[in-house]
Amino acid sequence: MKIENLEVFCLVVEEGSINKAAKKRYLSQPAVSKQIHLLEENYETLLFERNNGKLILTESGKALYPIAKKIVNDYHQSLVIVSQIKNKVKLALNIGASLTIGEYLLPKLLGEFKKNFPQIEITLKIGSTPTILAQLEKDQIHIALVEGEVKGENFKVTKFAQDEPMVVFAAKHKWKNNRNVPLRDVLTEKLIWREENSGIRVLVEEILKQHNLLDQLHVYMEFGSTQAIKGAVEENLGISILSKLAIEKELKEGSLKALPIEGIDFKRNLWVVQKKDYIIQKSVKVFRDFLFQKTYST
Known part of the structure; x- marks a missing residue:
């Protein structure tokens, strides 16, 4: 079994179909089906079944998905961290922010942050709180700053400021x-x-x-x-x-x-949100420390 098998499995789960996963992965449908078949042979059980034309996870598939997702995430994080240690890539920081924070609080903060840490390449995505949290859940961003309600057992939530x-x-x-x-x-x-x-x-x-x-x-x-x-x-x-x-x-x-x-x-609290059990990259730690120095948390 290879990491690629688990990556394809997770993608099929998230996209809801082999066809969509194949297009996103730039593979043929038979190639994706083969990856799933290899996993099923490895675990000696079916991971999907079809119901009225829809692809449905079996109980085994449901149990495997969160574990496979974590293995894939940890693998990709390990590649980034080792590459950073070897100084072969620049530090990247992908931030997600809800509308008020992204449009009115972060521009000034990020300008000052960039002056202090020019080696960190910053990407900022702005959207509604549910949209940003969904991006964090899918590892499309490293850290989220939101003002709305945060739900989810996978999230670590910390107050960093207050708004009125x-x-x-x-x-x-x-x-x-x-x-x-x-x-x-x-x-x-x-x-x-x-x-x-x-x-x-x-x-x-x-x-x-x-x-x-x-x-x-x-x-x-x-x-x-x-x-x-x-x-x-x-x-x-x-x-x-x-x-x-x-x-x-x-x-x-x-x-x-x-x-x-x-x-x-x-008055409402503003939150820093990160995924639990996630290896924190150096760029994220540096930004988080800077954020708390410039704002407050009680």
Whole structure:
């Protein structure tokens, strides 16, 4: 049995078909089928069965997959680590970040990090928290920075900072001289909101639900872009609730104002997520140490 047999097996499981796995691996379907057959001969059991044209894992296949995945991952990590020790490849760092962190927190941090560690080649992928965690699960990134809820027994989760969603409004809005905003006043305004399932919307709606106030929220417009929301609020088309990280520039320039909601704590934690039982590459350790030096964790 070879590593390639396990790699192909894992790919077939993840793609759901021999045809898709063959295309992704640039192999013929018979070649992929042969790899699976070799594994089945080695373990003396079927790993897949067909049900209404669909490829379904057998109980043996289900048991083998997580073990095979770990063996494949460990093998590829060993190649990277040994190559780094031999100085034959540059250090690589693949980061995944949810939208607010990736767009507003990381650019400045990564600029400073790159100045201190120019030998590390950085790739940043930005997406929703579920998308980024799925990429981490599939080893498409080394480390994830997210603000949403993290589920999964395979993840090691550590707080690295905190963010506070705030009520955001135009500089000429009637609240411009307030120190905070009563929730009842927020509920009477036209709210310019992120799309459903965005991290900040889920957080705010969950808190309002706890106070039995969610049905009183008046959503005036929905945008899929924080930048678009800020532009609309600047024009005084309505108010919004946005991450404090996302509006720092506008607050300094004076084009937007922001206040906390009276009596409600919207603070949320920002998380570093890594896979458990994963050999930490030097570049990841260096970045993690740098991140915690520049932010905070309690």
